[in-house]
Amino acid sequence: MTDGDASPSPASLSFEHVSLSYPTGAGNLAVLKDISFQVAAGEFVALIGPNGCGKTSLLRTTGGLLPLQQGNIRVDDMTPAQARQHRRISFVFQKPVLLPWYTAQQNVALPLSLAGWPRAQRRQMTQTMLQLVGLEAFAQAYPHQLSGGMQQRVALARALSFQPSVLLLDEPFSALDDMTREHLQHELLRIWSNNRTTVLFVTHAVGEAVFLADRILVFSARPGQLLADTLVQLPRPRTLDLLESDSFMQQVAQIRHYLRGVA
Amino acid sequence: MFRHIALALLLFLLLLISLQWLIPALGIPFYILPTPSSVFERLLNPDLQESMLPHAGSTALAGMGGFLIGSTVGFGLALIFVHVPLIEQTFSPWVVALQTVPLVAIAPLLLLWFGNGLLTRMIMAALFTVFPVLVNAVRGLRQANPATQDLLQSYAISNWQRFWVLRLPNSLPYLFTGLKIGSTLAILGAIVAEFEGADQGLGFVITISTYYLDTPRTFAAITLASLLSLSLYLLLTGLERWIIFWPEPA
Known part of the structure; x- marks a missing residue:
């Protein structure tokens, strides 16, 4: 099911018997149950499931925002808390979460200045990142002057600016309209193919x-339990034309089938 | 916006004109209700201004000085409360208790302790300012969008960085609410101290002029006091719009 030892790149993420529950008035509510899987460095893994199945909680635990309760998580062979301290992980949330009093440029530079990068390097990296997401012309714009899609691109540039080894995306495009979403999905693949985070x-x-x-x-x-772990059999680079291909449809149908088994 | 202001001014003007006509027509004596023109004469006649403007300046000095001291102390206390929970837990009952003390009632004490000069009036104005600034600043420094907190936590941010990057800018709209409330209260505080025994200030003018039934002068003093509060308030509103250029998050 997983790449195992034979893989040339070491496991970037490993999850062993991870369980999670929230205390409620009526006892503990189990959210995740015995999750185990590994992710190779440079792999793009999607977590899918019905609402409330604990995928977001798993992501937050991986990023060190929630304490690990049971089991073991390693990020680049570190605990999530260590990985967070070493700035190995980076989040993109459903909302862009930009600071409204900073320009696009200042927002992208924020993690760099927090990490103490020197000014010159910071400026250069910020510029590169804004270019990468196609917003170099909007460097001086404030978030409220940007559309929702542009704001999310700033968030993406910010997330990648300090070159994390793991990028955690929590439904980053779900608040956008269809056209913007498709465009950003394509952009994400283009950016990802460059740095293979x-x-x-x-x-x-x-x-x-x-x-x-x-x-x-x-x-x-x-x-939430792991129902299936499937490889997507589609060639890269992937373009929007792919969305109409038969093999795409078949794989969608296959995943739907797994999900229907859930309900 | 401008239309609203124009309408409000027009209404005010109509009110003045009808009072100017109505007061003599009803035979109301000037010491009960002076005509608007007699009040304006007090404000605009150069010979009579001498008895008004220095007092307005004195109240402005006491009020604004007290406002600066009070808001600095209020914001400073808010910073300490937010960062040192032990101090907040110890002192917040005191703050609540002190807030219920009618500040007007302690004015005679302040006069006894600090004399009838500028210092007493400034202290009074500062006392009136402290609480609204403190309460609103604490609320502003506390509030923060959970998603932003998550984001900054994922960057392994230090408390000091979090203060500059998030807490301080986030608190500004709340802080300005406190400052605006405090600004009108500061002028009020200065005037209250002047009522209780001072030899200067608009509060002093009001006390003296009612004693001599010089009611036009009383009204002129009230007008100046309102203008003082209003200009401080407008100054703060302008400052707020200039500093907080971003739209407030929903």
Whole structure:
């Protein structure tokens, strides 16, 4: 099911028997149950499942935003907390979460200045990143002057600016309209093909998962368990034409089938 | 916006004109209700201005000086409260208790302790300013969007960095609310201290002029006091719009 030892690149992420529950008034609510999988460096993995199945919680635990309760998670052979301290992981959330009092440029530079990068390097990297997402002309614009799609591109540039080894995306395009979403999915693939960061991408859109990922992990309804771990058999680079191809449709249908087994 | 202001001014003008006509027509004596023109004469006649403007300046100095001291102390306390929970837990009951003390009632004490000069009036104005600034600043420094907190936490941000990057700018709209409330209260505080025994200021003018039934002068002093509060308020509103250029998040 996983690449195992034979893989040339070491496992970037490993999850062993991870379980998670939230305390509620009526006892503990189990959110994730015994999750185990590995992600190779440079792999693009989509996590898909019904709402409330714990995929977001898994992402937040991986990024060190939630404490690990049971099991073991390693990020580049570090605990999530260590990986966070070493700035190995980076988030993109459903909303862009830009600071409204900073320009696009200042928002992208924020993690760099927090990490103490020297000014010259910071400026250069910020410029490169804005160019990468096609917003160099909007460097001085404030978030409220940008469209939702542009804001999310700034968030993406910011997330990649400090060159994390793992990118955690939590339904980053779900708040956008269809056209912007398709465009940004394509952009994400283009950017990712340049730097090949390891990606965990949480989504509940089947088509999005198939279009973007190398591999799809299907989760059951709460408590989330791994139902399937499938490789996406589509060549790269992938373009929007692919969305109309038969093989794309077949893989979408396959994932739908897994998900229907859930309900 | 401008239309609203124009309409409000027009209404005010109509009110003045009808009072000017109505007061003599009803035979109301000037010491009960002076005509607008007699009040304006107090404000605009150069010979009579001497008895008004220095007092307005004195109240402005006491009020604004007290406002600066009070808002600095209020914001400083807010910073300490937010960063040192132990201090907040110890002192917040005191703050609540002190807030319920009618500040007007302690004015005679302040006069006894600090004399009838500028210092007492400034302290009074500062006391009126401290609480609204403190309460609003604490609220502003506390509030933060959970998603932004998550983001910054993922960057392994230090508390100090978090303060400059997030907390301080986030608190500004709240801080300005406190400052605007505090600004009108500061002028009020200065005037209250002047009522209780001072030899200067608009509060002093109001006390003296009512004593001599010089009601036009009382009204002129009230007008100047309102203008003082209003200009401080407008100054802060302008400053707020200039500093907080971003739209507030929903």
